[in-house]
Each structure stands twice: as C-alpha cells, then as structure tokens.
Amino acid sequence: xxxxxxxxxxxxxxxxxxxxxGLTLTYSILRFANFVHGxxxxxxxxxxxxxxxxxxxxxxxxxxxxxxxxxPLILALPIAMAATGVLALLLDWMLFRRLRRRGEExxxxxxxxxxxxxxxxxxxxxxxxxxxxxxxxxxxxxxxGFGVRATPDQLAVVALxxxxxxxxxxxxxxxxxxxxxxxxxxxxxxxxxxxxxxARVVRTTWWLGGGLAALAGVFLGxxxxxxxxxxxxxxxxxxxxxxxxxxxxxxxxxxxxMIVGIAEALAVPIIGAAWRGGVAFLLLLAVLLVRPQxxxxxxx
Amino acid sequence: xxxxTVENIVAGYESxxxxxRDVSFSLDAGEIVTVIxxxxxxxSTLTKAIxxxxxxxxxxxxxxGKPITAPAHALAHxxxxxxxxxxxxxxxxxxxxxxxxxxxxxxxARRAGRIDAVLDMFPDLATRPTLAAGRLSGGQRQMxxxxxxxxxxxxxxxxxxxxxxxxxxxxxxxFSSIAAIAAGGVSVALVEQNVAAALRIAHRAxxxxxxxxxxxxxxxxxxxxxxxxxxxxxxxxxxxVT
Amino acid sequence: MIGLLSYLVFFVTExxxxxxxxxxxxxxxxxxxxxxxGVAGFIGIGAYVSALLTAPPWYGPPGPxxxxxxxxxxxxxxxxxxxAAAGAAAVVALxxxxxxxDYLAIGTFGIAVALQELAANAQGLTGGxxxxxxxxxxxxxxxxxxxxxxxxxxxTTAVAAGAxxxxxxxxxxxxxxxxxxxxxxxxxxxxxxGCEPRRLRIQAMALGAAAxxxxxxxxxxxxxxxxxxxxxxxxTFQIWAMLVVGGMGSHRGALVGAFAVWGLWSAAGALxxxxxxxxxATGGASLRIVAIGxxxxxxxxxxxxxxxxxxxxxxxxxxERLKTSRPGRGGLPPARR
Numbered sequence: 001x002x003x004x005x006x007x008x009x010x011x012x013x014x015x016x017x018x019x020x021x022g023l024t025l026t027y028s029i030l031r032f033a034n035f036v037h038g039x040x041x042x043x044x045x046x047x048x049x050x051x052x053x054x055x056x057x058x059x060x061x062x063x064x065x066x067x068x069x070x071x072p073l074i075l076a077l078p079i080a081m082a083a084t085g086v087l088a089l090l091l092d093w094m095l096f097r098r099l100r101r102r103g104e105e106x107x108x109x110x111x112x113x114x115x116x117x118x119x120x121x122x123x124x125x126x127x128x129x130x131x132x133x134x135x136x137x138x139x140x141x142x143x144x145g146f147g148v149r150a151t152p153d154q155l156a157v158v159a160l161x162x163x164x165x166x167x168x169x170x171x172x173x174x175x176x177x178x179x180x181x182x183x184x185x186x187x188x189x190x191x192x193x194x195x196x197x198x199a200r201v202v203r204t205t206w207w208l209g210g211g212l213a214a215l216a217g218v219f220l221g222x223x224x225x226x227x228x229x230x231x232x233x234x235x236x237x238x239x240x241x242x243x244x245x246x247x248x249x250x251x252x253x254x255x256x257x258m259i260v261g262i263a264e265a266l267a268v269p270i271i272g273a274a275w276r277g278g279v280a281f282l283l284l285l286a287v288l289l290v291r292p293q294x295x296x297x298x299x300x
Numbered sequence: 301x302x303x304x305t306v307e308n309i310v311a312g313y314e315s316x317x318x319x320x321r322d323v324s325f326s327l328d329a330g331e332i333v334t335v336i337x338x339x340x341x342x343x344s345t346l347t348k349a350i351x352x353x354x355x356x357x358x359x360x361x362x363x364x365g366k367p368i369t370a371p372a373h374a375l376a377h378x379x380x381x382x383x384x385x386x387x388x389x390x391x392x393x394x395x396x397x398x399x400x401x402x403x404x405x406x407x408x409a410r411r412a413g414r415i416d417a418v419l420d421m422f423p424d425l426a427t428r429p430t431l432a433a434g435r436l437s438g439g440q441r442q443m444x445x446x447x448x449x450x451x452x453x454x455x456x457x458x459x460x461x462x463x464x465x466x467x468x469x470x471x472x473x474x475f476s477s478i479a480a481i482a483a484g485g486v487s488v489a490l491v492e493q494n495v496a497a498a499l500r501i502a503h504r505a506x507x508x509x510x511x512x513x514x515x516x517x518x519x520x521x522x523x524x525x526x527x528x529x530x531x532x533x534x535x536x537x538x539x540x541v542t
Numbered sequence: 543m544i545g546l547l548s549y550l551v552f553f554v555t556e557x558x559x560x561x562x563x564x565x566x567x568x569x570x571x572x573x574x575x576x577x578x579x580g581v582a583g584f585i586g587i588g589a590y591v592s593a594l595l596t597a598p599p600w601y602g603p604p605g606p607x608x609x610x611x612x613x614x615x616x617x618x619x620x621x622x623x624x625x626a627a628a629g630a631a632a633v634v635a636l637x638x639x640x641x642x643x644d645y646l647a648i649g650t651f652g653i654a655v656a657l658q659e660l661a662a663n664a665q666g667l668t669g670g671x672x673x674x675x676x677x678x679x680x681x682x683x684x685x686x687x688x689x690x691x692x693x694x695x696x697x698t699t700a701v702a703a704g705a706x707x708x709x710x711x712x713x714x715x716x717x718x719x720x721x722x723x724x725x726x727x728x729x730x731x732x733x734x735x736g737c738e739p740r741r742l743r744i745q746a747m748a749l750g751a752a753a754x755x756x757x758x759x760x761x762x763x764x765x766x767x768x769x770x771x772x773x774x775x776x777x778t779f780q781i782w783a784m785l786v787v788g789g790m791g792s793h794r795g796a797l798v799g800a801f802a803v804w805g806l807w808s809a810a811g812a813l814x815x816x817x818x819x820x821x822x823a824t825g826g827a828s829l830r831i832v833a834i835g836x837x838x839x840x841x842x843x844x845x846x847x848x849x850x851x852x853x854x855x856x857x858x859x860x861x862e863r864l865k866t867s868r869p870g871r872g873g874l875p876p877a878r879r
Contacts, residue, residue: 033644035579035651095839106577109647110782111842113579117779118835125828176404183390183401189353190387194448195376195405232775236655239648274663281652288637288645 005265007148011223012237013261014161019216019234020241020253021168022209028185028248029205030100032108035116036091037213038238041231042123044084044214045221049132051076066142066152068135069222077218081211088210089203091115097202116232124228131225134218157219164215165254168208172250177204185248233277237264240280244287246294255295259283302365303329303487304380304456309359311342311349318356319345321511327456327487332478334490334498334519337508338532343491344385346508347458350489351375351382363456376405381454385461385491388445391434395425398433398448405452418447421477439470446477456487463494475501499523507531544689551692553808558696558703559761561800564784565703565710565793566753572791573714574746575726576635577647581754581781583654586661586773587630588623588755589762593674594667595619596763616680620702620759627755628748635747639740646747654778661770673769677762695764702760706753711793713749722746723791754781776831780807783838807834 023037055072063070095115099108141149172178183191184201192198213231220230237260245256263283264276271279287294304327312318320342327333335343348354350361352372361368363378375382390398399418403411419426422443433444442462449457459478463471471494479501482488492498499505499519507515507528514531515522522528563585570576578584596619597611614622630653638649661668668674679686681694713719724732725739733739762768780803788799810833814826 033647035647095843098843106575106644106647107842109577109579109644110786111839113782114779114835114838114842116835117775118832118839121828121831121835125825125832129824176400179393179397179401180404182393182397186390186392187387190384190390191401192371192373193351193353193376193382193384194401195373195452196401197371197373236648236652239651243645243648272663275659277652277655277659281656284648284652285634285637288649292640292645 002269003146003148005268006262007144007150008268009262009265010258011150011154011158011261012265013258014158015216015220015223015257016234016237016241016261017254017257018161018164018219019213019231019238020245020257021165021250022212022216023238024242024245024247024249024253025181025205026209027242029181030096030108030202032096032105032112033239034209035109035112035235036088036119037209038231038233038235039116039119039123040084040088040210040213041217041220041234042120042226042228043087043217043231044080044210045217045226045230046123046127046132047083047214048073048076048080048218049134049221049226051079052134063135063137066139067156068137068139068151068153073134073218073222077215080218081214084214084217085207085210088206088213092202092206120228120232127228129228131227132221133225134222151223153222157223161216161219164212165250168212169250181205236277236284237261237280240284240287243284243294246296249294249296252294252296301329302326303363304489305360305362305365306350307360307362309346309349309357309361311345311354311357311359313355319511320349323359323508323511323513325506325513325516327489329455329487330482330485331504332482332488332490332502333504333506334492334495334502335506335508336492336495336498336528337514339493341508342511343508344460347382347460347489347491348384350458351380376452376454379453379455380458381449381452381456382458383445383449383460383462385464389433389436389441389448392432394430394432395436395444396429398444399429399451402448402451414451414453418451421450422447438465439467439474442466442470442474443477446474446481450481450486454486456489457481458489458491460491461493462490463492463497471497495528496523548689548692551689551696553804555692555696555699555764557801557804558699559757559764560781560784560804561797562703562706562760563754563757563781564788564796564800565706566750566757567781567785568750568790568793568796569710569714569746569753570750571785572796573719573722573726574743574750576743576747576750577644578631578650578747578750579647579778580634580650580652580654580657582773582775582777583650583657584627584631584751584754585758585761585777585781586654586657587627587751588758589768589773590657590661590668590674590758591626591755592616592619592623592759593677593762593768595622596678597674597676598678611674616678616763619763620756623755623759624752625755627758628752631747631751632744635744639743639747654773654775657773658770661773668770671770673767673772674762675767677766677768679763679766699760699764702756706756707793707797710749710753714793718742718745776834779831779834779838780804783834786838786841803834806837 019037019041023034026034026037052072055075059071095111096108099111139151139153141151143149172182180191180196180201181204183194183196184198188198217231220234241257241260242253243256244259245252245254260280260283264279267275267279306326307324309320309323310318311320323346325333335346337343345354349357352375363380368375368378390401393401396415399415400411403415406414419429424440425444425447433441436444446462462474462478466474475497478488478490490498490502499522502519504517505515505519505522506513509531563581567578567581570578593611595612595614596616598613599611634649634653635646638645662671664670680698685691714722721732721737721742724735725737725742729739784799784803785796786799787803788797789795807830810830814830818826
C-alpha cells in the first residue's frame, strides 16, 4: 500500500472530522439531520475569501514563512467563523425555530434541505460556479519520509483540526456550557426542570456548529479549492462520519471522519478517485446494519 | 407561611381534552402534602403542569404570592425543584456532573461546597462520583435525582412517585430522607401510588379524582383507609364516616 | 400559433411525468411519513435501467468495457425500471428504518449521490458524462417532431400517469393505506392493532420508488436521451415542492402541485431569459433554484398542509366525532415519544 494515500486520507479525515463535529452537535441537540451544514462550510469559505481580499489591501498578500496564506486570511478566519455562526442563528430564527415549536422533526429536515439548496444557489449566483483560491502561489510538497509528501498548508490544517477537536472536547466535558449542552442533548425536559435555558443552549450550538463548519470550509478551500458545491459534495461523507462515530459524540465525529477519510483514500488506488461518495455510502450502510449506534454512541 | 400556591390549573396534552380540571392548593413552608388518587386521576400530569412540561395549561402558579410567568426553566431559579418519575437523571453524565448541573443555579463560590455536602447526605453516591449515572441501580438513581434537585437549596420540592420500582426497604430509606428534607424547612408535594407510606410522612393529603380535588385536609384521618376508599370511589369527605 | 400549441402540449406532458413521481413521493411522505431526499436518484435508476433494457446494443460512445443495451420492448423497460427503483428503495429502507426517521433521509440522499457517481463514471455502462442516446420511443413508428407526435406523446403519458394514479389510489384507499395512515398518526396503537410498522414502511418506500422509476423511464423514452445532469438534487427538490405545494397525502393535490410548480419553474426560466442578459444565464438558473428553495421553506411555515390538503381522518366514525368536538387540528393526539 502506498503511504501517500494514507496521508491524503488523514488530511481528508481531519476536514471531515472538523465538519462532522458541528454536524453531530446540531444533530444531537437540535434533533434533526441538518442538510444546510455542508453549505455552512461553503459560506464560511467564501466569507473568508471576501474578508481576506479586503484585508490584503491593507496588510499585503504575502504568505507567512512556508505557508501560502498570510495575516489577511488568519485575521479573516475568526470573523468568517463568527459570521457563519450568525448565519446559522439567522436561519434558525427565520425557519427552524418556528418549525421546532410545531414539533415535527422530519419537517425540519425538509426545511433544511430547502434552505440548503437556496443558500448554495445564492452563493453560486454571487460568486459564479468558477473555482476560487485563497492564494495563487503554488506550494511545494515537502518530503516527510516513507515516500510521503505534504505541503506546509496541509500540515497546518491537520494540526489545527486536531487542536480544535481537543479544545471542543474540553469545552464539552469540563465547562458548565458543555455540560448543559450534553444535558439538553440527552433529555431536554429534564434539562429545563434543572434550570437550563434550552434557547441558550440552542444558540450556543448554532454558534459552535456554524463556526466549526466555517473553519472546516476555510481549511478545505486552502487545501483544495473554493466552489459553490464544495460543502454540499462533502455532506454525505460528513453524515457517514458522524454516524460511524455515533451521533452526539465529539470524539466519535472526529474518529468517524478520520475513518471515512482514510477509507475513501484507500479506495482510490483500487477503484479510482471518482467513487469516493459511493465508498462513504457503503460505509454508512454497513455501520447502520451492524452497529447503528456508531462506534462511540449509546443506544437511544 | 405559604410558599407555593397553585390556582385553577387546567392541563392536558391536547386542547379540549384536559386531564387536570381546575385544581387549586397551597403548600406551607416545611409542609409535606401528598397527592394521592386512583390511577388516571391526573396526579403526574398535575406535577408536570406545575413544572411547565405540559403543552396545554391554563391557571397560575405563585411563589410567595408572586405569579411565575417565565418559561419552565425559570422555575428552578425561583426555588422550585421537580423530580420526574422516570428519566430523572442524565444517564450519560457522571454522578458529579449531574450534581454540577443542579449546582449551576448557585453562586459560583458555593457550588463545590454544596456538592460535597449533598454527597455526604447520600453516601451511596459519594463512593464513585465519576460513574455514569446510567450505570446506577434504580434506588441510587432515585437518590441522585433527589440530590440533584436539592443541591441548589430549593424551597419547594415536587416529587413524582419517588417510590416507583423500588424495593420496600429502599422505599423506607427514600421516605425518611423526604421527611428529613421537609424538617429542614423545604415544602414537599409528593405524588404517590404507595398511599400508606406517603400518608405516614405527610402532614396533609390532596385526593385527586378525575382531575379534580376530591378532598384536601390533614393526613391523619385518612390513615384509617375507610374515608380514603370512599373518596377514591367518588364520594365526598363530608359524609359521616360509618 | 402551432408553436405555442406545441409548447403547451409539451408542457402538459412534462408536468404529467413529474406528477407520476409526485404520486410516488406522496405514498412515501404523505401516507407513510417517510422522508426521501433521494427522489432524483430513484427517478435516475428508472431512467437508466429502462434505457439499458431497451436501447439497441450499439448505443452511446464505444469504448473499453462497453456494455450494450438489450433492445427489449419499451414496456418491458418500464417494468424493469419500476422493479429496480423499488428494489433500491427496499434495501435502503431495510437498512435505515429500524432507526430514527432522519437516517432514512440520509440513506436516500446517499442513493442519489451514489447514482450520480455511477452515472457520471461508469462509462461502459452509462456512457458517463455523454449519457445514453437512442433510447427507443414507445411510438417509434410515428415520425418525430410535429404536433401529431406531441399529442400522441401527451396521450401515452396521460395513460401512464392515469394508470399510476389509479393503481396507487386503489392501494392507498384500501387497507394498506389505512394501515399506513394509522401508523403515521400513532405507531404504538397501530402496531397493537396488528400492523407491522417496519414491513408496511418498506412496502410504502418500494411502492413510491416504483412510481418514481416509472417517471424516469417514461421521461427517458419521451426524450430519447439521458445524462447524469438530468438527475441532480434540484430534481428531488422540484418533486418535493410539487408535493408540499399541492398538499401532502392527497393525490389530487399532487396533480395540482405538479402543474403549479412546473408552471412556475418554466415561467421563471422564461422570465429570466427575457429579463437577464445572456451573460447572466447561469446566474438566472441559480436564482430560479433560490426561488424554489424559499418557496418550499415558506410553504412549510405558512401553509403546512398545502393548497389541496386531504381529509386526514382514518375512519368515518372519528370524522363524526371530531365534527362534534373541536374542528381545526383534527386527527388523533400525536404519539408522545
């Protein structure tokens, strides 16, 4: 087996894990499969593109050290994350919150499917379908040993994704906000009785989910390209990773994303790069048949 | 002194089909009122309605004479704690985390101290505070649920059948804990199927029949059982006891 | 004048093809409450299977590993399309239906994505991005083009749509439909009365997908050519919009919705073509999708029961009782967990 495929799989897996964390949080706390999540990735990537473009007018567009990106993108990243969080909150306020009150989960899924299509097409309208890049610089892949090569950007993305996952895990297990989120995910009625404001938890969840989606989107844009369909095309592998890891589990989402990413990459030399969605789909069906609660999930 | 007042509660799961039909009662500080009645009388729905967990509800809940209009989660903040009959602990959180959820209502400085104090009260829970609550036995779960409710020092405790599914020995333990809690000044509303045990510790009894209060008075006269039987069958408490 | 008439005939024909798919979705969602995000996938399965069954062996671009069509009669192709789509639906339902409802949504979404990949990449089988051409027409003996052929197309499509409507209405008006509606309202109660929830739902998924497969097959033989681009998520969305706008659970509503949404879609396309300069054609196409997305979300919020909602009552006895109690929400109390 060529270790380069494994390295590519780890990069994809890190992105899927990061995107999946936001998806698993909204899935378990808001209780519906949010089809807009992929488009949050796209929105975050484009927001960062616009912001970085504006900032580079003042800061110059040169990359820092071996990386292709410089201060404009680094500063644009947190703003884009916050703005995507606001976008998620806005969508909740306009659409999901009203439907949630009516109490039919599946109507929420449907509405999210509609919102997903509308948001994606709006982005396509605003930015055209042409792929875009944060930087035109070509990066040289560095040899890492064992015949594996990776660009500095790719290494930074994997490291930052791992760090983000760790921070989130600490947030959920060690802080009052995290405990409240886990409590609402398990039993919303009991959480309310115990004095937890569910509306606040829902807001926090959208902030985190949207922000992390934007982070994953920027990383995806940095290592591949920025397209209106970039997030939507990732949605099936994202769902697969979340379900493989177990809905509601943050370590599960990270591990599940990694498993799906590596499985896709390992399938490439056997059946070709065009079949990645099919691999995610088969993995998804296999997990649902054998262990539907996922690797880290509990019985519902 | 009256702590909790419930006025004209009508509640159910669908509008036009109330299960609780116009119930009013009040609860003094340190008083144990047991809510008893035949199956389907609306006892559990009544506590859930007071806690704000029933979709259709009219009527008023007052604390110290002030009506509570805020959403359900605000009840805990004014000192009303509710322990549901089932699913009353967060099974995926540890014992300590369950208590931390309850303690979050307190000022930050007092939280750790209160958790330790409650763990002292329930030594069974103190042995392994990092155990997931889902792995506790039924009795331990009930203890944890009550401990979680007590930790923020509520003034009113609503308990929905705390003895359900427990062995007789455990029931004794749970009920003596409840008596001790009330002795400390907490008002307790206790919904129970285990009427005999509930009447032993209760000061007053509220008999609910078909969603209405059939009798509201001291617990003592009911202990004989004759009056109770008549009430459960739809009579009134005013008839002479024969 | 003839041009306008031809267009009108074509419009009605296309609306009817869509109606067949909406009927299928109505069985799945309107009656059984099953959420299918892969409608385009099932339509695509029908189109490709019927094309492979009926196309001549020499269709499409020759290449390595080229698998030819079987050249079977068109109606055999349609039957195969229905069976294949139903089979795919049954497999997904089998895997996901013992779990939460939205797992089915993710599973059907997966089918649609997988079909896209298969269509775009399995060159030897599906022609890849070039698609499959020379799919035989049902009325191949009538020369193509012209109003006569258009009218005959309309007639055959109307017969297919009518047959689908009749068959599905028979099934859903009978014990199967009653059991499905009972199940959607209160699963525990329905199960206690002897309905097997899982089996019923798998059957509903398969029946609905069969209609979608038929729609795909009819479309393929009408146009004579299919390509992966015909089965993108927007198609799923259009079918959903038709059902949501028309009213879920009513076959008549499905017809109303199919014409209303297809009309809006075509009109918006024509409008953007006139209003926007040619350089913004792709932008106009995107805006059209935004419009339909917003329309779905808005109708979920404002008119959750659609333009032509059904009477959702299981038995006449209950209808009488509900008349005397409280009008409005109707139905039995929702199951609580």
